[in-house]
Amino acid sequence: MKKPIIFLMGLFVLFTFTVPSHAEETIHTVVPGDTLWDISIKYLSTPWQWPLVWANNQDITNPHLIYPGDIVVITKDGEKTIIKIIPSPDRGGESQMTIYTPEEAAAVKQKSIMVAPQYSTFIYSPNILTGSGKIFKKIEGGDLISENDHIILQTTSALKKDQVITIVSKVQDITKDGESAGYLYRITGTARVQEVQGDVVKALVTYSLQEARVGSVIFDDIAPIKPLALTLSEPGSILASIIDYHGGIQGSSTNDLIFLDAGRNQGIDKGSLLNVAVKTQLDGAGTAGSPAVFYEPIGIVVVLQSLDNASMALVVESKALIEKGAVIKGKD
Template identity: 25%
Template sequence: MLKKLLSVCAGLFLTLTVYAATAQWADHHPDTYIVQKGDTLWSISAKFLKQPWLWPEVWQDNQKVRNPHLIYPGDELVVSGRHLGHGDGSIGPHARITSYDDAIPPIPLSALKQWLKNTRIVGEDDFRNAPHVVGIEENQLRGAAGQLVYIRGLSAQPGQRLALVRPSGRYYDMPPEDANSPREVFRQEKDARDGRPALLWRHGPNEFSLKGNVRFLGYEMRDFGVVEVTRSGDVSSALVTYSDFEVRAGDYVLPIEDKPYDDQYVPHSPSKAPDNMRVVAFSDALNAVGSKQVIALSRGSEDSIENGQTFSIYQPGEEITDRTDYPDESARKFFHPHDSKLVLPSEFIGHVMIFRTFNRVSYGLVMDSIKPVHIGAFLHDPDTTP
């Protein structure tokens, strides 16, 4: 499936929008570069450009690169001033009998496999009405591929294929401290309690606060298997045809998404970075993540977030006390406590590219980082500094 995705990603990049910006060449960039297996267009561009997300603009302006999205291992790229092209000789432009599968991808799609096809965000009504597994054949506690499972609340015909899903958390936002600031988005991990009532938002603990109503944004669900209905009824039977891990009672069944991901990722700067867009969750990490890991972000399509947008990641500066001019227990600090406090400048962390968006939440891939990315880090226009 991933190989097919790589093929589609490379093959369909025949038309792209050029985003106006001034590209800056990286210091000490190489004069030539031989494309290696495992490269991506982003990683190669990072060797030439200080802003690697601008590769479509620079490469499309050079006629020697016939298609900036179809570059293959073994190709020699020559960089001279603002000109980029294929090298001369046998490696240069020539008739090629090569599958699109062999072209290098724009970004490392292997890092996104789980999040492209295995993660979705659903609303409260969809979750409330989702059919659920009530048992496994022969009264087993766990099921796997090749076994029957029994599903309650399912309206489907024999032969229909459906996705097995399991909730992993939910997103919500709260009123900010400052009335003029955007609402803050948070992610709450699925708690240890079983049962749908314990998970449904209206039965949760965070429906209101002294600052105002807390708004539910969606449940994060993990697709982990596929079932095929064998018998329909009050309790339907279905054969597990594929499963990443064991099926258990309480898992849910939802329709298979026809197109769960976008197959075209053209990195570009946003026309305007949303206010207070922050990192709210990680993939497979507790404290911090780095390059080629996925982060969940607090803005979505409602805020004009779209796939391919690239942002800079900054860590907010810490608040410290100036103890040189305001020593502890001094009269100056006592009478001017606020003047003793300073907020350090924000620190640049790296870049993130959006690859999947929902109404109020989006997922991004950390493309490069010089420091770990922590929850609470904020996103900014990559062409400017905060």
């Protein structure tokens, strides 16, 4: 069921918002045609910044819902960037809108939902990514890399001075019964090229979503990070299992990522809404002699990325801890 949410994104800031004296504040009044991507280009040097920043500003439910007269407040306090949106009083009735959150996805039928871009930063690959090269060294020393660090790259691309590149780090080996089933990567930041000497490049990390490491992959042609717009579908005749998860310790729950042993070849596409169940099989319980099989629903997932024979999904509802081996079923 859809749920109206009062769209007050930062309204209280109009009366109570204060900024520490050491913070740098930028105020932009939205004009017709503005998008937060445009504003990001103007004030944060690159449109890559906006979706990465949004991933750290969870109270901003939908980044596209800005209107002429709204005030965008961008505060930089050290390495942290905070964005607040003060709605214009001229919005009228549009200050209350219907917004779908991941938790509500299970109740939305024949609708498109917007999944926040922290999930767009994850890449599930069946192979090791090589990109346009890798981070060879951090000039300041050590392995961990964050904003304002200087890095040395080994690249296979003809990078140019001031070009912005994307840093992608491997965060997990995905396995099935101890065997490799792919690799989970995440976009962890951006860097700007400062000096080029053949295939060796010096760059400055300009934004860090999370710490990267020496050895992380770089890309100069990766598709822009955008919120995931998913058109929900409910495929039938699906029977798969969970092989791995990311986000939990002993299992997964709401807002964690899970990995399935079925993909496009088995009828699972991006946006597929699937049930998670625990299977109980009783042998010899019935008079007919065949085993009785029951499935107890414990959650719902929506598929974010589908490979040929595997897929990555977001848990949008969980009634119990979801563990490896749990059954994935389509619509009955």
